Amino acid sequence: MNIIETRNIAKRYVMGTEVVDALKSVTISIQKGEYVAFMGPSGSGKSTLMNIVGCLDSPTSGQYILNNQDVSSMGENELAEVRNKEIGFVFQTFNLLPRQTSLENVALPLIYAGYNKADRTEKAMQALKNVGLENRAGHRPNELSGGQRQRVAVARALVNDPSILLADEPTGNLDTKTSYEIMDLFDQIHSKGNTVIMVTHEEDIAEYAHRIVRLRDGLVESDRLNTNIRKAQALMQSLG
Numbered sequence: 336m337n338i339i340e341t342r343n344i345a346k347r348y349v350m351g352t353e354v355v356d357a358l359k360s361v362t363i364s365i366q367k368g369e370y371v372a373f374m375g376p377s378g379s380g381k382s383t384l385m386n387i388v389g390c391l392d393s394p395t396s397g398q399y400i401l402n403n404q405d406v407s408s409m410g411e412n413e414l415a416e417v418r419n420k421e422i423g424f425v426f427q428t429f430n431l432l433p434r435q436t437s438l439e440n441v442a443l444p445l446i447y448a449g450y451n452k453a454d455r456t457e458k459a460m461q462a463l464k465n466v467g468l469e470n471r472a473g474h475r476p477n478e479l480s481g482g483q484r485q486r487v488a489v490a491r492a493l494v495n496d497p498s499i500l501l502a503d504e505p506t507g508n509l510d511t512k513t514s515y516e517i518m519d520l521f522d523q524i525h526s527k528g529n530t531v532i533m534v535t536h537e538e539d540i541a542e543y544a545h546r547i548v549r550l551r552d553g554l555v556e557s558d559r560l561n562t563n564i565r566k567a568q569a570l571m572q573s574l575g
């Protein structure tokens with residue numbers, strides 16, 4: 336089943352007299368449970384596509400079907416509802432609230448979802464446990480390492496139990512070792528049945544995905560399965 340299906344989506348930004356066709360015509364189908372990397376040069380439209388896929392933005396034209404629902408013509412409120420239910424988002428800069436603890440940051444989406452305080456605390460604590468950070472629940476972002484901050488952001492993205500995790504350059508601000516730790520976490524999340532889509536500039540990070548979609552000038556330049564040796568080895572291992 337396709338969980339994500341874009342049909343000829345385009346995104347045009349108009350600023351004064353300047354027109355930018357950030358996406359020209361992008362048609363992509365992603366099945367439930369896939370792990371996909373979006374790559375491509377700066378300005379090729381990766382973030383624009385992620386934001387549309389994540390219901391943070393709407394296409395100028397074309398259709399976007401998310402989980403059998405046509406979301407391309409939805410208004411702001413409807414879109415927010417779909418987003419809260421279906422999607423967890425992780426960003427390069429973590430986007431945590433600086434004065435709130437890890438636990439409070441992770442619990443935030445649950446306020447909008449209408450949970451009471453006790454349930455919020457319990458669910459947020461479980462989400463922190465899932466990323467190995469239960470012992471940092473009371474720390475504020477500036478009391479955490481970069482990798483730990485990103486783990487908190489991942490916990491927040493997953494606390495509502497969305498089926499899709501979207502990450503725009505999740506390792507962009509992390510050193511190599513920490514980047515791989517976050518990728519190991521993504522592997523775990525993916526192996527639990529989640530659909531994972533990430534944007535990355537780094538070839539070695541993209542190798543974690545099963546499928547690599549390259550964008551150029553607002554178009555899909557290539558879309559191929561990852562036949563990398565590392566993935567093959569991981570597959571052999573998991574088969575015993």
Ligand SMILES: Nc1ncnc2c1ncn2[C@@H]1O[C@H](COP(=O)(O)OP(=O)(O)OP(=O)(O)O)[C@@H](O)[C@H]1O
Pocket residue numbers: 348349350355356357375376377378379380381382383384
């Ligand atoms: N809100 C906006 N208003 C106007 N133009 C925009 C806006 N967002 C993006 N653009 C333009 O659209 C094009 C695609 O931008 P986008 O952010 O999708 O690129 P990207 O592939 O994510 O690049 P990077 O690798 O640098 O993050 C760029 O030319 C950019 O300047």
Ligand SMILES: [Mg+2]
Pocket residue numbers: 381382383
């Ligand atoms: Mg970008």
